[in-house]
Amino acid sequence: MSNSNEALMEKDPQEGPKVKPERREGEPTGAFKGASWSALFIGIISYLIGLYNATMQLNEKGYYFAVLVFGLFAAVSLQKAVRDKEEGIPVTNIYYGISWFAIIIAISLMAIGLYNAGSIILSEKGFYAMAFVLSIFSAITVQKNVRDTQRAREKE
Template identity: 70%
Template sequence: MANDREDLFDKEKQNELKLKVERKDGEPTSAFKGASLATLVIGISAYIIGLFNAAMELNEKGYYFAILLLGLYSSVSLQKAVRDKEEGIPVTNIYYGISWFALLVSILLMGIGLYNTGSIVLSEKGFYAMAFVLSIFAAITVQKNVRDTQKARERA
């Protein structure tokens, strides 16, 4: 009877181990990938909810939304270009330069927009700035995780 219980326990343990997906060498952990994705969703959601609830004109809301999209796209594009260069994948200087330019312009436009707007208080300006920075950083991290996971699985 005791052996039957031990055999059953061992079989359950083996089944649990089979269900777990093994992490490849160089692949980020599931916890890190999940935290990065959650951070991206939280940052973008907070920014958009803040825009939706803001007491500003629709054209101002569109301006800040467009800056968020430009910042997200340019940050991921720059991360990819930097990573490609590091790995010896050809990247044209024009693409690399445009990626840097677009990211810097998005940050500059965000700063200028927040500095010049009179329709929101200082604490809201800080909120938008932090949500913007959080979203950009999280987008870079999520893209890096995707690339690291893909590369680790290709090697295996």
């Protein structure tokens, strides 16, 4: 057996050798995909637990929840529009502009809401800001990984 085949073989005492699936060119590693999904879930769940435990009124909680959902959608939409444009896939200027506008508005709404929130102490404001940023960044990364994986599989 050659060295390259030995690297792909894993011995299972009951079933014999198994072949590990090869990662396709351009496909993110499993570890990177897992880290991205974990960061997304940790960010969203932390944010939602913070909202659940907050002493603010229900309408305030609804505002912060809506800003999170809007921000996640805006971030994924912007990532897709930017990547499509980079790869020569047609993207209208209006959609591209709306994508940028939406993410700017989502971030601004979060910042303005936290700045004006008198019932939230500074450490809670920092918690919401960091959970929001983690969620937005990881949503972009997850969307990129999904697209890269799909593209790598289509090349076969």
